[in-house]
Amino acid sequence: MISIKDIAKKAGVSISTVSYALNGNPKVTEETRMRILKIAQELNYVPNAAARTLKNRVSKIIGVYLNDFSGAFYGEVLQGMKEVLNKRGYDLIVCSGSYSHRWLPQRMIDGAIVLDHSFASEELLHLAGNGHKVVVLDRELNHPNVNQVLLDNKAGASLAVEFLIDKGHRKLYVVSGPKGSYDSRQRMQAVKQTVERHPEVECIEIEGNFDKESGEEAAKRIVAEYKEPAAVFCLNDEMAIGVYNTVMKANYRIGEHIHLIGFDNIELTQYTQPRLATIDYSKRKWGTLASEQVLKLIAGEEVEHERIYVTLVEGESVGRG
Amino acid sequence: MISIKDIAKKAGVSISTVSYALNGNPKVTEETRMRILKIAQELNYVPNAAARTLKNRVSKIIGVYLNDFSGAFYGEVLQGMKEVLNKRGYDLIVCSGSYSHRWLPQRMIDGAIVLDHSFASEELLHLAGNGHKVVVLDRELNHPNVNQVLLDNKAGASLAVEFLIDKGHRKLYVVSGPKGSYDSRQRMQAVKQTVERHPEVECIEIEGNFDKESGEEAAKRIVAEYKEPAAVFCLNDEMAIGVYNTVMKANYRIGEHIHLIGFDNIELTQYTQPRLATIDYSKRKWGTLASEQVLKLIAGEEVEHERIYVTLVEGESVGRG
DNA sequence: TTGTACGCGTTATCAT
DNA sequence: ATGATAACGCGTACAA
Secondary structure, three states: OOOHHHHHHHHOOOHHHHHHHHOOOOOOOHHHHHHHHHHHHHOOOOOOHHHHHHHHOOOOEEEEEEOOOOOOOOHHHHHHHHHHHHHOOOEEEEEEOHHHHHHOOOOOOOEEEEEOOOOOHHHHHHHHHOOOEEEEOOOOOOEOOEEEEEEOHHHHHHHHHHHHHHOOOOEEEEEOOOOOOHHHHHHHHHHHHHHHOOOOOEEEEEOOOOOHHHHHHHHHHHHHOOOOOEEEEEOOHHHHHHHHHHHHHOOOOEOOOEEEEOOOOOHHHHHOOOOOEEEEOOHHHHHHHHHHHHHHHHHOOOOOOEEEOOEEEOOOOOOOO | OOOHHHHHHHHOOOHHHHHHHHOOOOOOOHHHHHHHHHHHHHOOOOOOHHHHHHHHOOOOEEEEEEOOOOOOOOHHHHHHHHHHHHHOOOEEEEEEOHHHHHHOOOOOOOEEEEEOOOOOHHHHHHHHHOOOEEEEOOOOOOEOOEEEEEEOHHHHHHHHHHHHHHOOOOEEEEEOOOOOOHHHHHHHHHHHHHHHOOOOOEEEEEOOOOOHHHHHHHHHHHHHOOOOOEEEEEOOHHHHHHHHHHHHHOOOOEOOOEEEEOOOOOHHHHHOOOOOEEEEOOHHHHHHHHHHHHHHHHOOOOOOOEEEOOEEEOOOOOOOO
């Protein structure tokens, strides 16, 4: 491996001169600087990241933690993060699994963005307590070194429920997410609050866990109980897709017998026929905001928690009731 | 930040004793060892990754390069990679964008897995020339430090075309991928070879670029030219979905007027009604093999290029012609 | 422009 | 048999 020592030898100068030259320090003349840069080029010099990080105590890398790599949903969020970080001279690495949790205390990354429910809040608080900077996208966590960028789950769930009620539906199934999910809890709370304001509405909760299979399970029950048209609010789109397929297979029509709305506006919803109604929000914005917040934390700036606003996407999957 | 120095001070021993103790070196008695471990625990000691990497010259991290984070398709591949790597004491980071290319020469990662067409082959050869270990999943590249784990594109494309011909179709559209894509070129070559063996088949090539939009474009043309039932082979599923939607919108039926097959068996294909025929392969296997190969390269073992086999998934999107 | 201490963990060498 | 001293890896930045 080529080090500044090799360059120094070849250029006939000291290593400090090389370091200054490479870092554009005005302590060296433009002339020797060019000479050294040329030699570095010739030798294919690349600074050793470990040595630099060791000295500088920063890596200029931000890690984002996902519970798994299944991604479909995260692509845009990550893209948004990367854009901002690269612009500010930082790199992004995507991590998954508890092994990689050590990268923050090991100082391999300068900050973390967490969208991984399996990353324990106590662990995060502990890290924050040791001065590490964390942005959470999937929970509420209060600590000076932790910032939140959360979806406006309550608004979204209210929008969805009110849309169904406005369309005239009075029998409403709600398929929840997993117990541990903050997003699911928030959405469910808002559902209950909204329904309470409409005593004429019957609301039946079915437990799900955000994956397609649980949507299918829920749909089986709904189909089995079918007597008259009903509305279904799945707390995410993936489950809605599961419901969608199962209902279709049972020869009921979406938007006619079963009225369906999801949450997230994942790409897949565009492909369904009739189009799935859902709750949308800018995934890119979510990513860019998260990045900006983590950089602010690192810079020691004062930061307020942020919220991502949501909108209703109407679709033919919900008809008049 | 807590370092071994702090532990040494607290334990009243030297830093080397601490290091030996932490690394289980028999040079220290079990007794002092336990004492030191306890203190390390108390102080929340975490070794500094940079210092360790600097000394050891290995990071025990493998980087996988993706052209973007859109992921839907990569999830399983990444999961497979992670499984193998974690089992072998390595970590995985997911990278995207040319900034992160430097991590290999900077020795931040011990090896790279490339599934990113925008990562230039010359750059990879150059890295390999400098002793870096690379596994490519998206091109042919011959160098002792580079290993290939490629899809059996030709078999897949032949399977698809033969399936269409067997079903009695004689008019065949093929929607290609982007010019630069190795997978697309391979698949297209196999299409041509297969069609040549069937002079009664008319084959029309439409240029695409692997995204949904280009499938839609292709479908517009196919619909405009429609006179009699035709078969369409999209060189990936995403484009097939684009074709699917556009054909449906034009009120032609998939599997009746337009017979459609894709490639990749992405999750989405399961949701289409009728089910999209496609070419399947184990994405997990692709990931595990890639990881195994990169570890073998690092270990200095002799490795042969690997191939991922493919199978045909029939679907109602292709009917009798 | 250069010598050198420093950041932190590893390990060979020397001393007890 | 135990454990301490010191050199090393590489880049940075202060003092000279």
